[in-house]
Amino acid sequence: MIYLDYVSTTPLNTEVKSMYESLLKDYFANGDSLYSLGLQTNALMEKSRALVAQMLGVKQNEIIFTSGASESNNTAIKGCAFQYANRGRHVITTAVEHSSVYNTFIQLRDVFGFEVDFLKTNIYGEINLNELRSLIRQDTILISVMMVNNEVGMVFPIHEIREIINNTNPKIKFHVDMVQALGKLPLPIADVDLASFSAHKIYGLKGSGVLIKKDTTTIVPLISGGQQEFNLRGGTSNTATHTMFAKTLRLALENQQAHYEHTMKINLYVRQELLKIPGIVINTPEKAFSPYILNFSCVGYKPEVLLHALEAKEIYVSTKSTCSSHKNDVSRTLHAMGISQDIAQSAMRISFSHLTTIKEIDQFLIDLKDVLNTIKKQR
């Protein structure tokens, strides 16, 4: 099997798996119980919180464990919008966010009556910072911009956005979805008020996430309940899962630079070889991109047909973002980048890891050429 969909999810690290299994067995008690079993379980989770805080460079009380980045994004965005609504009801994001951000903003607009501006990008995946500056108003309360786009791989200038906020309306809260940057790129934690993370993108457990919320930011909780997670997320804590976040993160941060360099080599090699195939267009920009993601179009072909033909050869790729893969329309991201319809509707995404080898890539290229030769163009 050749797995080229690491952006969608990653295989579970075996060290994480075995420690998780023993936690489930030995530390099953409710972390809020007052007897020693509960206290021990809680202590493990709090140790994990302290380690995660240390690794991410924030305070322990700024780490909120969640069920994944979708929850972190919803909590950050709606929590902020509701908290600061008395200050203003204008919020800004981009049109290329992950669905858990984009649809939260749609909900803020359509259900809760907020005014939302969606920034588009140019064909190179760049947002126009002057446009952002001109959109900021006195009643703007929140800006949310992802760090690495999960479909195309462009990297947005988080530090520059923070400077714009500081120079225009410093009261604005700045949230960044850092899911595709964690364990891959240095994180500009100092520049943000809130940031979202997910464990299953870094060889950890599914249903496991973190929200950083700096203690200078207040949010309205989305799940009212007990005192768990600083009163921000009621419900019995998933202690074993939260405990595993620290180990997962430590393993992901180890050798980050070496993994980045390996992946960059893979990425540049694939780009060079794909461009030798007639009719292939690369949609990922050449500047400010994450080497872990590559989006390209086999113009004239239906990507779902190519995906299944490659699957028959045990090669796993993606069409667009997995969270929107069941919709039949053209990718919202490619559309917002201004990529033409014929290119956008034949786009595919491959994504790499430090585990990806040149041998795997060579096999993928052979099989892709074979599939392109045997399958008829559909468009």
Ligand SMILES: Cc1ncc(COP(=O)(O)O)c(C=O)c1O
């Ligand atoms: C950029 C980005 N944000 C958020 C998410 C959602 O993460 P999760 O699956 O942990 O909810 C994903 C993954 O699908 C993602 O790629």
